[in-house]
Amino acid sequence: xxxxxxxxxxxxxxxxxxxxxxxxxxxxxxxxYWYRQDPGMGLRLIHYSVGEGTTAKGEVPDGYNVxxxxxxxxxxxLESAAPSQTSVYFxxxxxxxxxxxxxxxGEGSRLTVL
Amino acid sequence: xxxxxxxxxxxxxxxxxxxxxxxxxxxxxSDYFIWYKQESGKGPQFIIDIRSNMDKRQGQRVTxxxxxxxxxxxxxxxxxxxxxxxxxxxxxxxxGTASKLTFGTGTRLQVTL
Numbered sequence: 001x002x003x004x005x006x007x008x009x010x011x012x013x014x015x016x017x018x019x020x021x022x023x024x025x026x027x028x029x030x031x032x033y034w035y036r037q038d039p040g041m042g043l044r045l046i047h048y049s050v051g052e053g054t055t056a057k058g059e060v061p062d063g064y065n066v067x068x069x070x071x072x073x074x075x076x077x078l079e080s081a082a083p084s085q086t087s088v089y090f091x092x093x094x095x096x097x098x099x100x101x102x103x104x105x106g107e108g109s110r111l112t113v114l
Numbered sequence: 115x116x117x118x119x120x121x122x123x124x125x126x127x128x129x130x131x132x133x134x135x136x137x138x139x140x141x142x143x144s145d146y147f148i149w150y151k152q153e154s155g156k157g158p159q160f161i162i163d164i165r166s167n168m169d170k171r172q173g174q175r176v177t178x179x180x181x182x183x184x185x186x187x188x189x190x191x192x193x194x195x196x197x198x199x200x201x202x203x204x205x206x207x208x209x210g211t212a213s214k215l216t217f218g219t220g221t222r223l224q225v226t227l
Contacts, residue, residue: 004157031213040122042203042217043158050212058214090157100213101148101205105157 002026004106006091012112013081021076021109023091031094032074033058033103034066036087043090049074081113122201124222133191135221137204142185144206148215149178149189152201161189191223199225
């Protein structure tokens with residue numbers, strides 16, 4: 001099993017450009033999450049999903065959209081990138097039967113917005 | 115690649131010594147607490163958790179202590195090894211909220227030989 005796979009791993013954008021980060025998990029997990037990690041701020045939740053076809057806002061959702069059309073995939077979109085969105089993005093997943101706080105994370109996608 | 119920033123508190127420990135990493139959590143309503151380890155260039159990895167009805171829980175070489183009175187969490191690592199070098203995050207959540215974790219800012223553990 002690959003676990004949680006994020007693509008791309010690195011991307012450089014210009015201000016105003018759009019892009020989509022893809023998260024794929026092969027563990028049949030119901031819950032999926034997108035976090036961003038910035039220096040000195042830990043990880044902050046952007047959006048999450050509790051199942052196929054559902055999405056919900058996290059702590060810092062502005063400027064991002066998400067979709068969960070298939071159970072195994074969770075897409076994070078930036079419609080008009082801003083320098084403030086320069087960050088490392090992590091996708092995570094969890095199954096209903098696992099321990100409450102046991103999320104499985106991908107290896108991250110580093111995004112730079114110029 | 116580098117996954118965390120430059121301004122983390124750092125704990126330096128000699129190989130073989132015990133490490134204690136501390137965390138102050140923010141929400142008195144949280145009832146579930148977790149420690150994660152993040153190695154350079156990787157995503158966080160679950161280490162151990164504890165519910166608010168407990169004050170201590172032990173795993174393999176790790177122990178988590180919870181003091182709800184002062185909203186304090188600590189992670190103790192016994193016989194610290196070079197492979198323990200990483201950034202450690204505490205996280206909190208409230209059960210029934212879809213495991214939306216709120217993470218602390220992290221502590222870097224450096225193990226010296």
